[in-house]
Amino acid sequence: MLINAINLVAGYGGEPVLRGVNFAIDSGDIGVIVGPNGAGKTTALKSIFGLIRLSKGSVQLEGEDITNVPPDRRVRLGIGYVTQERNVFPSLTVRENLEMGAFIRKDKFSPVIDNMFELFPPLAQKADDVAGQLSGGQRQMVAIARALMVSPRLLLLDEPTVGLSPAFVSEIVDRILTIARSGVGVLIVEQNAKRALEIADIGFVLASGKNLFTDSGKNLLNDPEVAKSFLGG
Amino acid sequence: MNELIFFINKVLISGSIIGSIYALGAIGVTLVFGILRFANFSHADLMTSGAYLSFVFAALLPGLGPVIGLPTGFVVLPLSILFLAAFAVTIDVMFYRPLRKRNVRPVMLLVASLGVTLMLHGVIRLFAGTSPRTFFAEQNKDVFRIDVPFETTTRDLIISEPQVLLIITTIICIVSLHQFLTRTRLGKAMRAMSDNSELALVSGINTDKVVQATWVIAGTLAAIAGTLLALDVVLKPDLSFNLLLPIFAAAIVGGIGRPYGAIAGGLLVGFSETLAVFNWSVLLRPFAEYFPEWVEIPSRLNFVPTEYKIIVPFVILIAVLIWRPTGIFRGQVI
Numbered sequence: 001m002l003i004n005a006i007n008l009v010a011g012y013g014g015e016p017v018l019r020g021v022n023f024a025i026d027s028g029d030i031g032v033i034v035g036p037n038g039a040g041k042t043t044a045l046k047s048i049f050g051l052i053r054l055s056k057g058s059v060q061l062e063g064e065d066i067t068n069v070p071p072d073r074r075v076r077l078g079i080g081y082v083t084q085e086r087n088v089f090p091s092l093t094v095r096e097n098l099e100m101g102a103f104i105r106k107d108k109f110s111p112v113i114d115n116m117f118e119l120f121p122p123l124a125q126k127a128d129d130v131a132g133q134l135s136g137g138q139r140q141m142v143a144i145a146r147a148l149m150v151s152p153r154l155l156l157l158d159e160p161t162v163g164l165s166p167a168f169v170s171e172i173v174d175r176i177l178t179i180a181r182s183g184v185g186v187l188i189v190e191q192n193a194k195r196a197l198e199i200a201d202i203g204f205v206l207a208s209g210k211n212l213f214t215d216s217g218k219n220l221l222n223d224p225e226v227a228k229s230f231l232g233g
Numbered sequence: 234m235n236e237l238i239f240f241i242n243k244v245l246i247s248g249s250i251i252g253s254i255y256a257l258g259a260i261g262v263t264l265v266f267g268i269l270r271f272a273n274f275s276h277a278d279l280m281t282s283g284a285y286l287s288f289v290f291a292a293l294l295p296g297l298g299p300v301i302g303l304p305t306g307f308v309v310l311p312l313s314i315l316f317l318a319a320f321a322v323t324i325d326v327m328f329y330r331p332l333r334k335r336n337v338r339p340v341m342l343l344v345a346s347l348g349v350t351l352m353l354h355g356v357i358r359l360f361a362g363t364s365p366r367t368f369f370a371e372q373n374k375d376v377f378r379i380d381v382p383f384e385t386t387t388r389d390l391i392i393s394e395p396q397v398l399l400i401i402t403t404i405i406c407i408v409s410l411h412q413f414l415t416r417t418r419l420g421k422a423m424r425a426m427s428d429n430s431e432l433a434l435v436s437g438i439n440t441d442k443v444v445q446a447t448w449v450i451a452g453t454l455a456a457i458a459g460t461l462l463a464l465d466v467v468l469k470p471d472l473s474f475n476l477l478l479p480i481f482a483a484a485i486v487g488g489i490g491r492p493y494g495a496i497a498g499g500l501l502v503g504f505s506e507t508l509a510v511f512n513w514s515v516l517l518r519p520f521a522e523y524f525p526e527w528v529e530i531p532s533r534l535n536f537v538p539t540e541y542k543i544i545v546p547f548v549i550l551i552a553v554l555i556w557r558p559t560g561i562f563r564g565q566v567i
Contacts, residue, residue: 049435051435071434071435072434072435072437072438072439072440075435075436075437076437081435083431083432083435086429086431086432087432088432089424089425089428089429089432089433090428090429091424091427091428092421092424092425092428096421096424096425097425099418099421100421100422100425100433100436100438101436101437103418103422103436103437103438103439104437146436147436150437
């Protein structure tokens with residue numbers, strides 16, 4: 001297993017938001033976390049990245065326990081994280097945003113930046129524009145590219161397509177498939193459960209901080225019970 | 234023509250001098266705010282500390298200036314910069330970092346900075362006393378009188394050596410800061426952290442190092458501003474504390490957290506001050522014959538009497554806060 005999160009219990013003080021959830025995905029797999037509002041999807045992602053202290057449970061990256069490793073060290077270990085909002089540096093140019101993603105790299109990273117411009121061609125033309133002036137979709141591309149600059153093993157994406165126009169949604173989804181095909185494990189939190197499960201190798205349906213269903217995306221889509229409760233019939 | 238030269242001396246030259254000081258101070262304030270999100274009230278006393286450091290070094294190495302042909306206080310500036318930058322980092326480690334680790338609200342850091350400023354106040358008076366001192370006890374302060382080649386002029390353009398050094402050094406500081414912020418990894422990381430500190434952390438940027446760099450720059454600029462101000466006027470314990478409010482006005486007017494805004498804000502506040510206290514009847518008097526007879530040009534005609542010039546930055550500040558609270562360069566809202 002690339003990432004194995006076992007029995008996570010976590011919250012923001014008070015009642016825990018996560019009440020013992022499990023996630024596990026392999027390299028090159030796309031895992032999708034879906035569920036109703038307040039199910040703890042974003043909290044799950046944050047606790048895998050180490051932004052929230054776990055009160056119980058453990059996180060393992062390729063068998064190595066990283067439960068107590070702070071988030072900036074997890075970046076070094078190969079976990080990239082893209083938050084839902086405020087995920088670019090608005091006053092920096094696109095190129096500078098990518099350079100900041102590579103801050104921990106000691107090697108020459110200009111080839112990696114070129115790779116990113118190949119992966120997201122619209123960014124190549126905007127390389128010297130400040131990120132704050134880009135459209136929502138382009139900004140999302142900058143955010144994902146920034147996280148990919150460290151060549152992570154695992155990429156965590158929090159609602160990467162929220163608020164984007166349909167054209168951008170399919171472009172982003174397409175890129176996510178490309179990224180996974182290159183061997184990176186991708187774990188996505190998604191509001192639009194139906195579309196997300198279509199590309200999921202494995203889907204995790206959360207409700208009230210617990211795993212409700214865990215299965216391949218296809219099986220979950222065809223499961224009448226999942227359909228009834230989460231996919232609007 | 235004499236009147237015009239009087240105007241250049243009193244407004245353009247004086248404005249650039251006070252504007253440079255405000256700009257240097259405001260950059261320090263705005264950088265610290267951008268990175269650490271609190272208004273650092275101790276910055277002015279950091280400037281004064283820098284001036285006193287230079288004074289001490291100048292007293293220890295009195296022969297240095299005459300050898301090079303510049304004021305000794307200016308020649309020892311690299312030493313003061315080194316010490317004050319280290320001092321600023323130490324203050325952060327001792328007072329601000331423990332508070333940050335506890336995740337206190339920014340207002341707590343602001344109060345802590347008031348504490349630091351009172352401490353610096355006390356320490357300076359304890360060691361140096363309250364009487365004013367001059368850097369030019371054993372060295373002459375050169376004053377350049379530039380003759381303007383017009384037949385009708387009898388006045389000269391007047392600018393002193395420390396003032397020339399101040400303007401040149403300010404330009405060097407601004408250019409190097411720009412290079413640092415746009416060309417170097419650490420500088421870009423500073424801008425990134427100022428944009429979004431959480432994202433900086435998530436990106437793997439070493440935020441502790443960025444904070445340290447911020448204090449080094451703040452200390453450097455404070456040492457330069459304080460020393461050059463003391464060279465221009467005199468060295469006294471309240472040298473720059475009185476400038477704290479105009480400096481904050483400059484930072485806010487420029488857009489808090491925006492270094493280029495701080496430069497613009499500093500010059501704007503500086504020039505507004507000199508324009509407001511300028512005696513405009515000097516410029517009107519040559520045109521007296523064109524006015525109707527019943528108009529009498531008063532002997533003094535200024536917007537604000539000199540002793541009240543402190544109100545100028547406040548008027549600008551209030552106007553900006555009402556009509557454009559993010560400042561000229563769209564910075565953070567406090």
